[in-house]
Amino acid sequence: MHLDHPATPLSLPHRHTHSADALRPDGSRRALRVGLGGPVGSGKTATVAALCRTLRDRLSIAVVTNDIYTREDAEFLRREAVLPPERIAAVETGACPHTAIRDDISANLEAVEQLEEALHPLDLILVESGGDNLTATFSRGLVDTQVFVIDVASGDDIPRKGGPGITTADLLVINKTDLAPHVGADLGTMAADAEKQRGPLPVAFTSLATTDGIAPVADWLGECLASWRAGAAA
Amino acid sequence: MTRAALLVLADGRFPAGGYAHSGGMEAAVTSRDVYDAATLEAFCRGRLHTAGLTAAGLAAAAAAGHDPLALDEAADARTPMPALRQVARRLGRQMLRAARATWPSPGLDLLARVRPQGAHQPVVLGAAARSAGLTPLDAAQCAAYESVGGPATAAVRLLGLDPLEATALLARLTGELDEVARTAAAAAGRVPAEGVGALPAASAPLLDVIAERHAARTVRLFAS
Numbered sequence: 086m087h088l089d090h091p092a093t094p095l096s097l098p099h100r101h102t103h104s105a106d107a108l109r110p111d112g113s114r115r116a117l118r119v120g121l122g123g124p125v126g127s128g129k130t131a132t133v134a135a136l137c138r139t140l141r142d143r144l145s146i147a148v149v150t151n152d153i154y155t156r157e158d159a160e161f162l163r164r165e166a167v168l169p170p171e172r173i174a175a176v177e178t179g180a181c182p183h184t185a186i187r188d189d190i191s192a193n194l195e196a197v198e199q200l201e202e203a204l205h206p207l208d209l210i211l212v213e214s215g216g217d218n219l220t221a222t223f224s225r226g227l228v229d230t231q232v233f234v235i236d237v238a239s240g241d242d243i244p245r246k247g248g249p250g251i252t253t254a255d256l257l258v259i260n261k262t263d264l265a266p267h268v269g270a271d272l273g274t275m276a277a278d279a280e281k282q283r284g285p286l287p288v289a290f291t292s293l294a295t296t297d298g299i300a301p302v303a304d305w306l307g308e309c310l311a312s313w314r315a316g317a318a319a
Numbered sequence: 320m321t322r323a324a325l326l327v328l329a330d331g332r333f334p335a336g337g338y339a340h341s342g343g344m345e346a347a348v349t350s351r352d353v354y355d356a357a358t359l360e361a362f363c364r365g366r367l368h369t370a371g372l373t374a375a376g377l378a379a380a381a382a383a384g385h386d387p388l389a390l391d392e393a394a395d396a397r398t399p400m401p402a403l404r405q406v407a408r409r410l411g412r413q414m415l416r417a418a419r420a421t422w423p424s425p426g427l428d429l430l431a432r433v434r435p436q437g438a439h440q441p442v443v444l445g446a447a448a449r450s451a452g453l454t455p456l457d458a459a460q461c462a463a464y465e466s467v468g469g470p471a472t473a474a475v476r477l478l479g480l481d482p483l484e485a486t487a488l489l490a491r492l493t494g495e496l497d498e499v500a501r502t503a504a505a506a507a508g509r510v511p512a513e514g515v516g517a518l519p520a521a522s523a524p525l526l527d528v529i530a531e532r533h534a535a536r537t538v539r540l541f542a543s
Contacts, residue, residue: 154540177542179339180476189334191413 105194105226107316109201116147116207117313118197119306120186120223122250123234125216128260128293130158132234133213135299136306137167144208144310147172147200149193151185153215174200182215190227197227209310219248230309232302236261241270244278252282256289256305263292324451327421328444329461331468336413340406341473341541342366342466346529348477349536356481359474360488363467367492367499369523371466373397374441375459375503376518380510381445382458387430387438393515394439400527402534404439406543412437418447426450455507459500467492473541 109115121129130150137146146168150158152175159175162168174196178185185193197210212228214221223231233254235243238261244251251257257279265272272290279288289301327333343366347353353362377394381387398404415437419427427450430438437443441462448458471485502519509517533543 155538177339177539179341179473179542180540181338184338188332189336189338191334191336191416192339194416195409195412 105229109205113206114314114316116145116201116210117230117310118210118212118228119309120212120214120228120231121234122186122214122217122221122223122231122254123258124218124239127216127234127236127239128258128291129213129216129234130161131293132232132258132260132291132299132302133211134162134165134167135293136211136303137162139297139299139303140209140306141168145204145206146209146211147174147204147207149174149176149196149200149210149212151176151178151182151193151213151215153178153180153182158213172200172204178215182217183221186212186214186221186223186227188224190224193227209306219243219246219250222249222253229313230255232256232258234258234260237265237270237272237275238268241265241272241275242278244275244282247282251279254286255309256287256302257283258289258291258302260291260293262290263294321452324422325448325453325457325461328448328451328453329464331472333417335417336410337465337469339541340410340469340543341477342370342470343526343529343533343543344470344473345477345539345541346533348474349533350529352525352529353474354478356484356488359471359478359480359485360491362474363470363488363492364495365523366470366526367463367467367495369521370526371463372499372503372519372521374444374466375462375500376506377439377441378445378448378462379455379459379500379504379507380515380518381442382448382453382455383445383507383510384426384449385507385510385515387426387442387446388433389515390442390445391434391438393518394442397518397520397522398439399522400530402530402543403527405534406530407439407441408437409542410437410440411443414440414443414447418443418450422447422450422452424450454504456500456504459503459507460496463496463499463503467496477540 123129152158156175159173162173163170176192176196231254233250259275292298347362353359377390381390430446444462445458471489474480475482475485506518
């Protein structure tokens with residue numbers, strides 16, 4: 086554990102530790118912070134919405150969206166009423182979505198900490214990146230664990246191409262499997278390529294068009310949360 | 320204390336949230352006031368001698384160790400538009416987080432305690448410079464550079480301008496930038512005798528107006 090200013094209440098809202106402290110200043114465990122990244126249109130927002138619908142009765146959840154040039158993702162989540170509006174915060178990224186989640190995380194940290202202060206106790210904070218490219222990853226100073234979302238319709242060669250998002254994310258989600266027959270995507274090839282790139286790291290195939298299609302991701306998150314609560318790094 | 324600290328502080332990659340702000344450039348591009356290298360230069364020169372000079376004075380005074388609360392009030396008085404006040408405080412909060420991690424000091428801790436919602440960014444910038452062992456002139460130079468560096472970078476992204484041309488433009492402004500910084504630091508030197516009223520209070524009505532307009536837009540790349 087590392088506290089920059091132990092026992093100084095003055096630093097509460099402005100903790101600037103570099104990989105965020107697991108404990109709140111009052112000693113309780115803070116919410117698990119999960120990053121969701123991936124290319125434009127792969128289904129990040131739909132994944133976040135589905136996770137909220139599935140988990141909101143069991144868990145206290147908040148969401149930070151990083152829109153590229155609109156507030157559309159935040160608006161979508163509010164409109165769909167997957168969470169009450171005060172549980173959704175939007176961060177603006179000045180045309181640099183990867184900067185906001187990796188190189189200069191200050192705006193996202195602010196959003197996360199404000200949600201944590203306002204909605205304490207929270208179990209889970211989902212940080213959705215703006216749609217980006219295959220190199221986009223989250224700073225470990227911002228999130229505890231990260232999910233990279235791609236989809237079968239963007240080409241079944243994406244897992245083979247790799248990139249930090251594909252190779253290092255704690256969970257790779259391959260979404261829109263229901264479209265595979267229509268776009269000629271070979272799920273077997275995608276799974277094999279993903280395994281080659283990722284070794285033992287898990288991969289989840291999802292189709293959010295089907296009932297409970299989010300289950301593989303929700304189950305994985307449940308395990309992360311359990312080990313987070315148990316005190317181990319999630 | 321090292322001169323190189325100024326390079327770290329003034330680096331556009333210093334993680335204090337500046338990348339998401341255009342200093343009014345996006346609004347100026349939207350209103351077609353800036354559309355090429357010449358209009359970008361005019362915009363930057365105007366911002367440097369108004370908002371830039373005012374920010375540089377506040378930063379220099381904070382770096383000299385003047386009461387940050389009095390300076391924060393002086394910054395409020397020099398920032399009539401609610402949208403720009405909000406941006407200044409948000410960026411101040413982000414700068415304070417970065418500064419406390421890079422150059423921790425009791426002065427910065429105090430600022431965080433008395434202004435939990437954030438002090439104006441130039442005041443925090445000056446306090447950060449002081450914490451890094453830099454001079455009031457250094458802080459003024461940094462603030463003055465930020466006042467044109469941010470908009471120029473934003474213009475490259477927004478207009479697809481040649482980045483070499485935009486950087487050459489910044490280089491052409493460096494003489495004026497030094498001049499503005501010297502004026503600001505000199506004014507900060509008069510604060511003990513004359514109070515914060517000695518600090519520059521130059522404003523740009525057009526920047527104020529377009530900032531409010533920008534804040535009301537729902538589709539935008541930059542937060543300001």
